Amino acid sequence: MEITVKKPTQEELDALDIKNWGIWECEKSTFEWTYSDKETCYIYEGKVTVKTDEGEVSFQSKDLVVFPKGLSCTWIVEEPVRKAYKFG
Numbered sequence: 001m002e003i004t005v006k007k008p009t010q011e012e013l014d015a016l017d018i019k020n021w022g023i024w025e026c027e028k029s030t031f032e033w034t035y036s037d038k039e040t041c042y043i044y045e046g047k048v049t050v051k052t053d054e055g056e057v058s059f060q061s062k063d064l065v066v067f068p069k070g071l072s073c074t075w076i077v078e079e080p081v082r083k084a085y086k087f088g
Contacts, residue, residue, distance in 0.1 A: 001070060004066045005064070025080070031075050036069070
């Protein structure tokens with residue numbers, strides 16, 4: 001299960017309509033998470049490393065990240081994070 005990370009253009013963000021997505025914030029922490037659905041998120045602020053059975057993926061502000069349905073991982077929030085997110 002692959003996590004994808006990219007730097008989107010403003011046009012891509014507008015097409016995704018991220019301004020109408022939910023907002024999630026988290027202070028520095030470490031926690032386990034399993035995705036019951038695909039999640040797409042845009043990182044406004046912060047820095048995170050996610051550990052999976054396949055390795056580690058890091059992302060930070062201005063990254064667009066897609067997590068596949070069924071992924072189990074450990075989130076390591078290295079800098080407080082604020083993201084817009086959408087499931088499905």
